[in-house]
């Protein structure tokens with residue numbers, strides 16, 4: 001298993017922000033937490049592959065948004081924020097070694113953070129970053145491989161995976177103020193921990209931000225292995241745990 005990651009860029013203070021007020025980000029602390037994230041992924045069985053540093057691209061640590069990868073194909077996105085589109089060049093170059101590559105084309109926009117896979121179903125948030133054409137193109141690329149693509153309505157949050165992620169093929173963790181997922185067994189985030197729903201699912205358990213102990217307890221109480229990591233600095237840039245890697249089985 002491979003995890004593509006990219007270092008925290010020195011320009012992170014200029015990142016895109018939609019729902020949060022800008023606060024100072026401690027670059028050294030952010031880098032140290034990012035290393036801990038990579039070490040945790042390695043301990044869960046992933047080989048870390050570093051993408052080239054792009055210090056001039058403030059959001060480039062959030063590699064998830066630049067591609068959607070399955071066993072069969074890598075779909076390079078066209079991020080909704082124009083400042084983020086140059087990030088895809090180096091991601092496409094790296095993924096070309098592992099998968100056939102296709103691209104979301106103008107006028108489509110799609111952020112990987114809006115794409116949640118559960119089994120053969122892809123749920124896609126129609127957000128400020130992801131538009132109808134982007135979703136339609138994703139559907140065109142994925143349906144030949146037997147996947148479905150279903151649009152999800154989102155309220156008041158950046159990406160679909162800000163609001164909901166999967167804990168396994170039948171259970172989701174979500175913030176009910178932002179999204180509903182009918183048909184799935186559901187754990188809700190603790191009311192005091194709005195951003196706790198973004199967890200990184202691996203075959204050996206889920207990585208969660210240590211900032212959300214009450215939600216961690218809810219997940220653990222269902223028998224799921226949780227690996228907490230400190231992710232507080234990149235959270236100030238509106239980034240969670242899924243955002244910082246592209247996982248290849």
Ligand code: CIR
Nearest residue numbers: 015016062113237238239243
């Ligand atoms: C942005 O607004 O694009 C970045 N500051 C945060 C992106 C977080 N990515 C994600 O949730 N997948």
